[in-house]
Amino acid sequence: MNKRKEPRTLGDAHEIAMDLRPAPNANPSAWLAFRQANARMYETIADVDRGHHHEALYWADFERRKAAEVSAAIQAAKSKTE
Numbered sequence: 001m002n003k004r005k006e007p008r009t010l011g012d013a014h015e016i017a018m019d020l021r022p023a024p025n026a027n028p029s030a031w032l033a034f035r036q037a038n039a040r041m042y043e044t045i046a047d048v049d050r051g052h053h054h055e056a057l058y059w060a061d062f063e064r065r066k067a068a069e070v071s072a073a074i075q076a077a078k079s080k081t082e
Contacts (some may be wrong), residue, residue, distance in 0.1 A: 010052035013038075013045045013059075028074050035067035 007013040017038050022030045042060035046053050 007041060007045055007048075009049045010042075010045055010056050010059075013041050013056070016041065028070055028077075032067055032070045032074065035063050035070060039063035039067060 005012070005016075007016055020034060020037075022034050039060050042056045042063060046056035046060065049056060
C-alpha cells in the first residue's frame with residue numbers, strides 16, 4: 001500500500017490503487033503483487049468505510065479474480081518454458 005497514508009475511504013483506496021498501478025507492460029509478477037495488495041486494501045476498507053462496505057467487497061473480489069488470472073498466466077508461461 002501507499003506509504004504516504006492509510007486509506008480511510010473507498011475513494012482513498014481507489015486513489016492509492018491508481019497511484020501504484022504498474023505500467024501496462026510491467027512484469028506479470030508486478031501486476032500480481034499489485035492485484036493482491038489491492039484485494040487486501042479493499043477488504044480492509046470494507047470494515048473501515050462502512051457506507052461503502054458492499055462496494056469495497058466487490059472491489060476486493062474483483063482484484064482477487066484479476067490476481068488469479070495473472071497467476072494462471074504466469075503458471076502457463078512457466079509450463080511452456082519447462
